[in-house]
Structures are given as C-alpha cells and as structure tokens.
Amino acid sequence: MIQLEQLTWKVSGRTILENVTVAIPANTYAVLMGSTGCGKTTLLEILCGLRQPTSGRVLLDGVDVTDLEPRERGIGYVPQDLALFPGLRVREQIGFAPKLRGMAPDELNQRVNRLAEQFGIAPLLDRLPDMLSGGEKQRVALARALAAQPKLLLLDEPLSALDESMRAEAVSLLQRVQSEHALTVLHVTHSSSEAAALGTLHLRMVAGRLEQESKG
Amino acid sequence: MRLNRSNLCWLALALITAGYLVFWALLLGATAAYSTVDSWLQVLQSPEIRHATFLSLVTCTLAAGFALLLAVPVGYLMTRLEFRGKSWLDAALDIPIILPPLVVGLCLLIFFQTKIGKVIEMAIPFTYQVSGVVLAQFVVAAAFAIRTMRGTFQHLSARPEDVALTLGCTRFQALWHVALPAARRGMVAAFCIAWARSLGEFGPILVFAGATRMKTEVLPTTVWLELSVGNLEAAVAVSLFMVLLAVLVLVAVRATGEKV
Numbered sequence: 001m002i003q004l005e006q007l008t009w010k011v012s013g014r015t016i017l018e019n020v021t022v023a024i025p026a027n028t029y030a031v032l033m034g035s036t037g038c039g040k041t042t043l044l045e046i047l048c049g050l051r052q053p054t055s056g057r058v059l060l061d062g063v064d065v066t067d068l069e070p071r072e073r074g075i076g077y078v079p080q081d082l083a084l085f086p087g088l089r090v091r092e093q094i095g096f097a098p099k100l101r102g103m104a105p106d107e108l109n110q111r112v113n114r115l116a117e118q119f120g121i122a123p124l125l126d127r128l129p130d131m132l133s134g135g136e137k138q139r140v141a142l143a144r145a146l147a148a149q150p151k152l153l154l155l156d157e158p159l160s161a162l163d164e165s166m167r168a169e170a171v172s173l174l175q176r177v178q179s180e181h182a183l184t185v186l187h188v189t190h191s192s193s194e195a196a197a198l199g200t201l202h203l204r205m206v207a208g209r210l211e212q213e214s215k216g
Numbered sequence: 217m218r219l220n221r222s223n224l225c226w227l228a229l230a231l232i233t234a235g236y237l238v239f240w241a242l243l244l245g246a247t248a249a250y251s252t253v254d255s256w257l258q259v260l261q262s263p264e265i266r267h268a269t270f271l272s273l274v275t276c277t278l279a280a281g282f283a284l285l286l287a288v289p290v291g292y293l294m295t296r297l298e299f300r301g302k303s304w305l306d307a308a309l310d311i312p313i314i315l316p317p318l319v320v321g322l323c324l325l326i327f328f329q330t331k332i333g334k335v336i337e338m339a340i341p342f343t344y345q346v347s348g349v350v351l352a353q354f355v356v357a358a359a360f361a362i363r364t365m366r367g368t369f370q371h372l373s374a375r376p377e378d379v380a381l382t383l384g385c386t387r388f389q390a391l392w393h394v395a396l397p398a399a400r401r402g403m404v405a406a407f408c409i410a411w412a413r414s415l416g417e418f419g420p421i422l423v424f425a426g427a428t429r430m431k432t433e434v435l436p437t438t439v440w441l442e443l444s445v446g447n448l449e450a451a452v453a454v455s456l457f458m459v460l461l462a463v464l465v466l467v468a469v470r471a472t473g474e475k476v
Contacts, residue, residue, distance in 0.1 A: 045378075048378075048381075048382050049381075049382075050378050050381065050382075069381070069386075070378075070381040070382045071381055071382065071383070071384045071385060071386065073382070075382055076382065077378075077379055077382040078379075079375050079378070079379065081373065081375055083373065083375035083376040083378070083379045084376065085376050085379075085380070085393075085394050085397075085398070086372075086376065086397070086398040087397045087398055087400070088397070096380070096383055096393075097383040097384050100383065100384045100385060100389065100393075101384060144379075144383070145379075145382075145383075148382075148383050148384060
C-alpha cells in the first residue's frame with residue numbers, strides 16, 4: 001500500500017506539488033493523469049527516493065520511507081525514456097539487480113530466462129539497446145524492473161513511444177504483469193483510453209494537487 | 217550555383233577558413249622542408265634524445281593516467297550534483313588553463329619550499345626529479361581532462377543512473393556499473409587530450425624539474441636545449457616528431473567520436 005501524506009515539493013520558490021495526500025491500496029493498478037509539467041514525474045521521483053520532498057511523508061506498507069535511499073524502498077521504476085543502460089546487453093540489463101544482490105549465476109540465468117520468456121524477448125538477450133525497437137526496449141525495461149522483485153511498480157508514460165497497434169498489446173502485457181506479480185502499480189499517462197483500459201484507481205494531478213476521480 | 221548574397225557570405229567564410237589552414241600547412245611544410253634525412257638519423261642515434269623520447273612517453277602516460285583518475289570523479293561531481301558556489305568551483309578548476317605556464321612552474325617550486333611541501337618531498341622528492349616532470353605535466357593536463365569528462369557526463373542522461381539506484385545500487389555503484397561504461401569513449405578522449413597536453417608541456421617542467429640531460433629532459437626541453445646550442449636541424453627533427461605524435465593523438469580522439 002502506498003500512502004502519501006501532505007507531500008509538498010518546492011523548487012526556486014515555486015510550488016510544484018502541494019499537500020499531496022493519497023492512499024493506494026495493495027495490488028491496485030492506479031493511473032495518474034494530468035497536463036504536461038504539472039508534477040507527475042516529480043511525484044514518481046519522490047516516491048522512488050530520487051528527490052526529497054520539501055515536506056510530507058511517503059509510507060509503503062505502513063513504513064515511513066521518506067528518508068530511505070531509493071535502493072532501500074523496493075520500488076521498480078520505468079521512466080519515460082526507459083533509460084536502458086548503454087553498452088549492456090539485454091541479458092545484463094535484466095540480470096542487473098539480481099547480480100548486484102549477489103545471486104548465484106545459475107539462479108540468475110534462470111530468472112533472466114524466465115522473465116525474457118514472459119516478456120517475449122528471449123531471442124533478444126544478446127542484443128544491445130541500440131539494436132532494439134521501441135516496443136522491445138519497453139519490454140526490456142519492464143523485465144529489468146521486475147527482476148528486482150519489487151512490490152510496487154512506477155511507470156512514467158511507458159507506452160508513449162509505441163504506435164497504436166503495439167500499444168494495445170502493451171496494455172494487455174501490463175495487465176498480465178500486474179496480476180501475475182501481484183504488484184501495486186502507479187502508471188502515469190496522458191492517454192484516456194490507456195487509463196480506462198488499465199486503471200482500477202484513477203488519479204488526476206491539477207496544479208500540483210492530487211484528485212481522486214473514481215474507483216474501478 | 218547562383219552567386220547570391222548568402223552564397224557570397226559562405227564563400228567569404230570558407231576563404232577565411234582555407235586561409236587559416238593554408239597558413240598552418242605552410243608553417244608545417246616549411247619546418248618539414250628544413251629537416252633532412254641526416255638530421256633525423258642524427259636525432260635517432262643521439263642517446264640524449266632517445267632518453268628524452270622515452271622519458272616523454274613514460275611521463276606523459278603517467279600524467280595522463282593520473283589526470284584521468286582525477287577527472288572522472290571531479291567531472292561526475294560537477295555534472296550530477298547541484299550545490300551552492302558551483303560556478304565558482306567550476307571557474308577555479310579552469311585556473312591551470314589560464315595561468316601562464318611559467319607561473320605554474322613557479323607555484324610548484326615555491327609550494328615545495330613550504331613546510332607542507334618539504335614534508336611531501338621527504339616521502340617523494342619532486343623538485344628537479346622525474347616525478348617533478350610528471351607532476352608539472354599533471355597539473356595542467358588534469359584541467360583539460362576534467363573539462364573533457366565534464367562534457368562527456370553532461371551529454372549522458374542521468375536517468376539510467378537513477379534507475380540503477382532504484383534497482384539496488386549505491387551512488388558509487390551507479391557510477392561504476394552504469395555511468396563509467398557509458399563514458400568509455402569520453403575517458404579515452406580525456407586520456408588522449410591530457411597525454412597530448414603533457415607532451416607539449418615545457419614552462420612548468422623547465423622551472424620545476426629543470427632541463428638536466430639524461431635526467432629530466434623531455435622532448436620540448438630537447439627542442440629548447442638544441443636551439444640554445446644552435447643545433448637547429450636537431451630541434452626541427454624533434455619538433456616534427458612531436459607534431460607526428462600530436463596528430464596521432466588527434467586521430468585517436470576523433471576515432472572516439474569526442475570533440476577536442
């Protein structure tokens with residue numbers, strides 16, 4: 001469960017987020033909409049621990065994580081540009097987090113292969129990011145985030161670079177991933193159809209404030 | 217092509233560029249024409265010049281290596297962290313670039329006469345030593361390497377490092393596992409630029425490490441020593457050898473895709 005309490009973020013005297021308070025229950029697929037520059041990405045970055053809020057608290061499963069480092073939060077993050085690691089092959093991208101945690105090579109290979117199968121990217125394991133299409137990159141970024149076995153997944157407009165036909169496929173993939181991994185997902189999007197297809201909880205950011213629209 | 221005003225403008229600019237390049241070609245051509253096969257053979261057979269060549273290659277490599285070791289963390293810090301007084305620190309890092317070379321040598325010489333300097337010299341002697349040559353080269357080359365690494369990190373998105381932090385990395389691990397592999401070409405360029413800069417260093421070396429033959433003599437010192445005894449042919453041959461090395465470094469840097 002994600003709880004944001006009175007979260008405020010100010011930069012150079014400008015208030016970007018103002019007293020954001022929301023509770024997202026576990027295993028919920030929440031979608032967050034809002035105009036460009038309204039603070040959606042900032043909110044995700046505060047949740048991840050990449051930015052410190054000016055005031056307020058972030059609680060994950062009831063634990064205050066506001067002062068914890070990103071690596072201590074157990075959050076998977078897929079930014080808008082997907083941010084694949086340049087120079088690392090798909091296999092290394094997916095195995096990055098498990099390897100960092102000292103996972104044995106056999107177990108690491110099993111996990112990488114299992115995720116690659118699940119995301120349909122097994123034939124791409126030896127490719128570099130430059131040799132992947134937009135859809136393939138998106139799958140690799142998702143697999144990389146899930147390899148760390150997070151409880152919470154933050155997606156920042158992950159489908160924005162995909163064309164219409166691929167987007168429908170990606171939506172069903174995200175639904176499947178959320179239910180199979182029992183994840184709480186917070187998905188930022190500009191697309192109403194994407195939000196309608198995926199969201200069970202609809203949030204909207206307006207002028208730095210968060211409004212809950214409805215529960216699906 | 218019609219000669220309209222826009223084309224005339226490009227033509228004028230092209231002529232200025234061509235004029236500058238022709239000037240340099242004439243300079244190098246005249247220097248090369250002055251050199252003879254005999255003078256090259258004389259240079260190759262001279263034990264002093266062979267020693268200076270060897271010392272230049274070794275000291276430049278060491279200075280460039282140390283410069284890179286400094287440039288990577290400083291460049292990363294100056295790119296990724298916002299803090300008060302950053303613009304002042306940025307300007308301070310460029311001081312070795314704007315200081316007259318002789319002043320850099322003088323600063324080094326005076327520093328090693330202070331109490332702190334003398335304590336350091338008890339562990340590693342620098343003044344009028346080969347280690348002093350490396351230090352004099354390093355002081356200036358590091359500033360150029362830092363500039364290059366800073367440019368490299370600026371061109372690399374910080375986003376993959378952010379993702380690495382969420383995947384379990386500490387900041388240092390994100391630098392090591394994500395930023396450094398991505399900055400490989402920039403690191404090669406920074407090393408080459410620092411190496412080339414070290415090769416041409418003369419003023420600080422002359423003041424701080426001296427120009428002792430078979431001891432602290434490097435290639436620029438050789439040119440100066442040969443000129444001072446009127447051996448212009450040898451000075452020209454050594455200069456051309458340095459030009460060749462500099463061109464090779466430029467080609468290496470261009471091959472990395474970085475701009476000097």
